[in-house]
Amino acid sequence: IFPNGPTPLGFRDDLTRWRQLVSAAWLATWLAHQPVSAAPAGKWMVLEVGCDGLADFLGGHLPGAGYLDTHAMEAEPFWNKVQDTALLKLLLHYGIRHDTTVVLYSRSTVVAARAAHLMLYAGVRDVRLLDGGLAAWLQNGFSLASGPPLEPTAACDFGAPFPTNPAYLINTPQAK
Numbered sequence: 368i369f370p371n372g373p374t375p376l377g378f379r380d381d382l383t384r385w386r387q388l389v390s391a392a393w394l395a396t397w398l399a400h401q402p403v404s405a406a407p408a409g410k411w412m413v414l415e416v417g418c419d420g421l422a423d424f425l426g427g428h429l430p431g432a433g434y435l436d437t438h439a440m441e442a443e444p445f446w447n448k449v450q451d452t453a454l455l456k457l458l459l460h461y462g463i464r465h466d467t468t469v470v471l472y473s474r475s476t477v478v479a480a481r482a483a484h485l486m487l488y489a490g491v492r493d494v495r496l497l498d499g500g501l502a503a504w505l506q507n508g509f510s511l512a513s514g515p516p517l518e519p520t521a522a523c524d525f526g527a528p529f530p531t532n533p534a535y536l537i538n539t540p541q542a543k
Contacts, residue, residue: 387483388498391507394470398430407468407493412519414461415501416473416482423474427511429504433461434516435471437478440485448485448536455529458489461519465490465527472497472504490531 386405394413397403413432415424424434439457442449449457463469469491473479476499483494497503505511 386493387495389470389495390498391504391509394429394497394504395507395509409466409468410462410464411468411470412462413470413472414482416471416479418475418478420474425513425515427513428516429472429501430510430512432472432512432516433519435461435482437482440482447538448488451530454485454489455525458486458491459522459525462522463491464522464525465492465531467491467522468493468495470495470497472500474501476500484535488530488532488535490525490527490529 393403397406398413413429414435415428415432416435416437417424418437421434421436424432428434437446440449440454441447448454458464463486469483469486471479471483471486471494473482476496479496479500483496486494499506
């Protein structure tokens with residue numbers, strides 16, 4: 368993939384969508400406003416994704432990160448995706464449009480991956496995961512911030528058809 372030099376800092380070149388799995392070093396470099404390979408082109412944000420984990424977030428999180436609880440994205444029964452209108456409203460509340468780069472991490476990488484899946488379904492073009500989640504951040508010796516997340520600036524519109532990628536998710540009747 369990189370015939371003219373080494374793999375860019377923090378990316379796994381053995382993956383098909385290598386830009387979507389970022390290392391703690393890449394993210395720390397980007398958060399320090401230093402140049403990185405495959406830098407987000409426009410608006411971007413970092414979100415910690417949790418399930419009833421706001422107290423943990425308040426105690427320590429990546430600098431500048433917002434918090435997204437999966438309860439806002441999923442509902443009973445069986446933690447299915449909320450209705451598209453609710454998902455759109457949630458994304459707009461966070462200021463997420465189709466062209467926003469969103470870097471997700473979690474204390475459980477499965478939780479972040481689920482949020483990434485729903486954002487890709489919605490049509491967010493650039494969703495990235497912190498490889499190894501919060502544990503990787505800490506193992507690399509990077510510091511945490513504490514306190515509440517910044518209030519997001521809401522977006523007025525998604526800027527693309529919603530959901531853009533409905534085939535990314537099927538329901539039980541479709542599976543049957």
